[in-house]
Amino acid sequence: MPVFTPPPLPSDDKRWKIVNGTMRKNGFARHALIETLHTVQSSFGYLDDDAIRFVARSLRVPLSQAYGVVTFYHYFSLKPPGKHTMTICAGTACYIKGADKLAAAAEKHLGISQGQTTKDGGISLMKARCVGACSRAPVVLCDGEVAGEVTAEQMLEQLERWAVE
Amino acid sequence: MTIEELEQIAKSACQENDKYDFEVNVCMDLACMSQGAGHLRDALLKAAEASGKSVLVRRTGCMGPCSSGPLVRVDPEETLYHHVNASHAEAIVTSLGGEPVPELQCDLNEHFDKQVRVVLENAGYIDPEKIDDYIMRDGYKALLTVLTEMTPNGVIHRISESGLRGRGGGGYPTGLKWGTVAKALGDLKYVVCNGDEGDPGAFMDRSVMEGDPHRVIEGMAIAAYAVGASKGYIYVRAEYPVAVSRLTTALRDARRRGLLGNGICNTPFNFDVEIRLGAGAFVCGEETALIASIEGRRGTPKPRPPYPAVSGLFGKPTLINNVETFANIAPIVRNGGKWFANMGSERSKGTKVFALTGKIANTGLVEVPMGIKLREIIEVIGGGVPDGHTFKAVQTGGPSGGCIPAEMLDVGVSYDALVRLGSIMGSGGMIVMDDTSCMVNVARFFVEFCMTESCGKCVPCRAGTAQMFTLLTRFCTGTGTMDDLELLEGLCETIKEASLCGLGMTAPNPVLSTLKYFRNEYIEHIVHKRCPAGVCNMEAPVEVVA
Numbered sequence A: 001m002p003v004f005t006p007p008p009l010p011s012d013d014k015r016w017k018i019v020n021g022t023m024r025k026n027g028f029a030r031h032a033l034i035e036t037l038h039t040v041q042s043s044f045g046y047l048d049d050d051a052i053r054f055v056a057r058s059l060r061v062p063l064s065q066a067y068g069v070v071t072f073y074h075y076f077s078l079k080p081p082g083k084h085t086m087t088i089c090a091g092t093a094c095y096i097k098g099a100d101k102l103a104a105a106a107e108k109h110l111g112i113s114q115g116q117t118t119k120d121g122g123i124s125l126m127k128a129r130c131v132g133a134c135s136r137a138p139v140v141l142c143d144g145e146v147a148g149e150v151t152a153e154q155m156l157e158q159l160e161r162w163a164v165e
Numbered sequence B: 001m002t003i004e005e006l007e008q009i010a011k012s013a014c015q016e017n018d019k020y021d022f023e024v025n026v027c028m029d030l031a032c033m034s035q036g037a038g039h040l041r042d043a044l045l046k047a048a049e050a051s052g053k054s055v056l057v058r059r060t061g062c063m064g065p066c067s068s069g070p071l072v073r074v075d076p077e078e079t080l081y082h083h084v085n086a087s088h089a090e091a092i093v094t095s096l097g098g099e100p101v102p103e104l105q106c107d108l109n110e111h112f113d114k115q116v117r118v119v120l121e122n123a124g125y126i127d128p129e130k131i132d133d134y135i136m137r138d139g140y141k142a143l144l145t146v147l148t149e150m151t152p153n154g155v156i157h158r159i160s161e162s163g164l165r166g167r168g169g170g171g172y173p174t175g176l177k178w179g180t181v182a183k184a185l186g187d188l189k190y191v192v193c194n195g196d197e198g199d200p201g202a203f204m205d206r207s208v209m210e211g212d213p214h215r216v217i218e219g220m221a222i223a224a225y226a227v228g229a230s231k232g233y234i235y236v237r238a239e240y241p242v243a244v245s246r247l248t249t250a251l252r253d254a255r256r257r258g259l260l261g262n263g264i265c266n267t268p269f270n271f272d273v274e275i276r277l278g279a280g281a282f283v284c285g286e287e288t289a290l291i292a293s294i295e296g297r298r299g300t301p302k303p304r305p306p307y308p309a310v311s312g313l314f315g316k317p318t319l320i321n322n323v324e325t326f327a328n329i330a331p332i333v334r335n336g337g338k339w340f341a342n343m344g345s346e347r348s349k350g351t352k353v354f355a356l357t358g359k360i361a362n363t364g365l366v367e368v369p370m371g372i373k374l375r376e377i378i379e380v381i382g383g384g385v386p387d388g389h390t391f392k393a394v395q396t397g398g399p400s401g402g403c404i405p406a407e408m409l410d411v412g413v414s415y416d417a418l419v420r421l422g423s424i425m426g427s428g429g430m431i432v433m434d435d436t437s438c439m440v441n442v443a444r445f446f447v448e449f450c451m452t453e454s455c456g457k458c459v460p461c462r463a464g465t466a467q468m469f470t471l472l473t474r475f476c477t478g479t480g481t482m483d484d485l486e487l488l489e490g491l492c493e494t495i496k497e498a499s500l501c502g503l504g505m506t507a508p509n510p511v512l513s514t515l516k517y518f519r520n521e522y523i524e525h526i527v528h529k530r531c532p533a534g535v536c537n538m539e540a541p542v543e544v545v546a
Helices: A015-025 A030-044 A049-059 A063-072 A092-096 A099-110 A152-164 B003-018 B037-051 B086-095 B109-113 B131-136 B141-149 B152-162 B174-183 B204-211 B213-227 B241-256 B287-294 B323-335 B337-341 B374-381 B415-420 B439-453 B459-476 B482-498 B502-506 B509-517 B519-527
Strands: A084-089 A123-128 A140-142 A145-147 B022-027 B055-060 B072-075 B079-081 B190-195 B231-236 B272-277 B318-322 B351-358 B364-369 B391-396 B402-405 B429-434
Touching: A015 A030, A015 A049, A030 A049, A030 A063, A030 B272, A049 A063, A084 A099, A084 A152, A092 A099, A092 B351, A092 B429, A092 B439, A099 A123, A099 A152, A123 A152, B003 B131, B003 B141, B022 B037, B037 B055, B037 B086, B072 B086, B109 B374, B131 B213, B131 B241, B141 B213, B141 B323, B152 B174, B152 B213, B152 B323, B152 B337, B174 B213, B174 B318, B190 B213, B190 B287, B190 B323, B204 B213, B204 B241, B204 B323, B204 B351, B213 B231, B213 B241, B213 B272, B213 B318, B213 B323, B231 B241, B231 B287, B241 B272, B287 B318, B318 B323, B323 B337, B351 B374, B364 B374, B374 B391, B374 B429, B391 B439, B402 B509, B439 B459, B439 B502, B439 B509, B439 B519, B459 B482, B459 B502, B459 B519, B482 B502, B482 B509, B482 B519, B509 B519
Parallel strands: A084 A123, B022 B055, B190 B231, B190 B318, B231 B272, B351 B429
Antiparallel strands: A084 A140, A140 A145, B022 B072, B072 B079, B351 B364, B391 B402, B391 B429
């Protein structure tokens, strides 16, 4: 059987070495696909076509399968995130405590819908499926930092602060 | 690592702690962290150093009553302080050895008195990143006892005797599951811990993984010995980064101590665990979908049989249990199956951790014996509905569960009782709703969740949830008819009967249970185009001119 040689790194961006490291740690096994995609997303912020192609070739997974996995899981994003990200939790406790009103206020303020990024690439407005801080609902994540019992005013203030940066 | 060595570690950890005159424990679980527990701990450390007193400031996992957070407990007096912030640090440190700070003291006796802590026995008492803290509280004693004194069958017998049932929601008898995997042929077997807590509104698994990670690992290792597995995976949601980092630290420390790896406790038993990250798919809580996800594929379920116990991960016999199930194992081994079976109701043994949230005074984690009345959980432990509102329903089991109305609150909590009420135990989320919640809108919320989370493999679930959503949206916008209601009821039955996996089979539950107990709200929406709770944005009723 011919020995498999993984494809060369797409560029000399150091982050590819981290991605390659995850695959090497798993012996370039096919089942490391999701693990590797996680590494790509945490290194680059999102998954672009080049990255998916590179990972699929390295792990000898059909491109269709790799793309299928990327689009199946909500956690993976195909679009680059904004400079800042406001994530509103859409869990049940947050819904009961009025998270839909927070979402509507943020959408109106930024002029985009949840899942989108402002045109200048400044702020992404995202939706989380329960971050597990339900006892302090409604919860938002400001750049990943959990804030509990948030009011629309507090959230809009934060968005304002980001906008003037 | 031998039992003697383990005892030695526990002893020296105790001596280390005894060097301090006072212990100040700070809850650093997510809820308290979101209220500034991080700054509070820094301030306490600073104040302790400045005071010259001998104080140990310890970071702990969730203490329970999150709505009173940030929480601080001062030992040995066990004084609990609530709503503490960094500015209180000096007062707390100054009070050590004297009278407690009166304005911070809280009276949560009623909240704690009804609780029995098995899974959460260490929560609030140990630093989750210190293995010695866990060992000091009898950690890993059960594992080493099992390895040196018990046969695999003996372990399974003890678990069966305890009557423990799967805490992930299904309630399958754990001993029976272990027995099946143990009997399965094959030299390579896997143990998988399901930490894909996808049910929105439930966070007990997160709290256990973050607050007491070694307990989960110990439970898995005991299970591995019992069923003859040598490799384990913990599947954790990517949305829980703290849990992932705590588990990573715990695994590393357990390996260093020789509690994982080859030849554990000088026996031929080998076992190691790897973490696998979920990627945000609710369906991956279903065991066959979870297996597909660990294998790096889309998380679509497979028809069973074959059950994972026979052909699971990579085609090998696989034991899958929930985080809370594994967290129960060490105490059962230590105290005996009968001890566990003495707690709880006839067919649901032991205790259950619930995440109490929504419109209730004391939100947080509670652990109660099975069989306790829902009313006690909500009115006594939870402190009832605040702000002068009235209780309307409690939702259990998440998107697969149902809404239980006020008149059913005197039912004791057990797997079977909740199913009879049209709900399920689920993983243990309990969301309280008051008169400001519209039950039709709530049903629509859950159906929307199931619709977006349907993996798309089978038609009843993929198309059915979308149709349910369309019908419920009509009701919520005042355009539904009584024919639509009939259609919805028929659709629910079809989806329940014909779906491939648990997600689809239970997706109609929120609709069916609200129809059962709150049918009048549906009728109001349809006939009078009115939302009694004032939640739904109805179109203005069309005036009919005679």
